[in-house]
Amino acid sequence: MGSFSIWHWLVVLLIVVLVFGTKKLKNIGSDLGGAVKGFKDGMREGSADEPAAPANPPVGQVTGNPPATADRNTIDVEAQRKG
Template sequence: MGSLSIWHWIVVIAVVLLLFGRGKISDLMGDVAQGIKSFKKGLQDDEKTAEKSEPVKSIDHTSTPGATNRTDVGSKAV
């Protein structure tokens, strides 16, 4: 009683085919396959854009040895 024989599977498959029809099942499987392909393509596009992005640039706030410090920037000469 606990095991399913080949006849049980044949009856289940026949009922599914009668309910949904052969065309609907193949259309459904085609839609699933197309969804998986577009998902994989989206993942590949994300990886390509991540590789092409420029590295983050930072500003160095330390003064260079040859730079002169101006102290009279805010004063007015008369």
């Protein structure tokens, strides 16, 4: 009872074909194949068109590096209150 034999799977396949019909199963298979192909093409195009990271981050974005114009003695008010 642990595993199904080949005869069990053939009976299940026969029932599926009788319920859905061969034309419907063919359409489902071709739709699924087209979706997989479209997904692969999209992934391939997405990795090729990915822009490089900008050299300078947008204004106001925290990077970990202080800006060149910042005074080294400046203390962040929010950090001082929380700390």
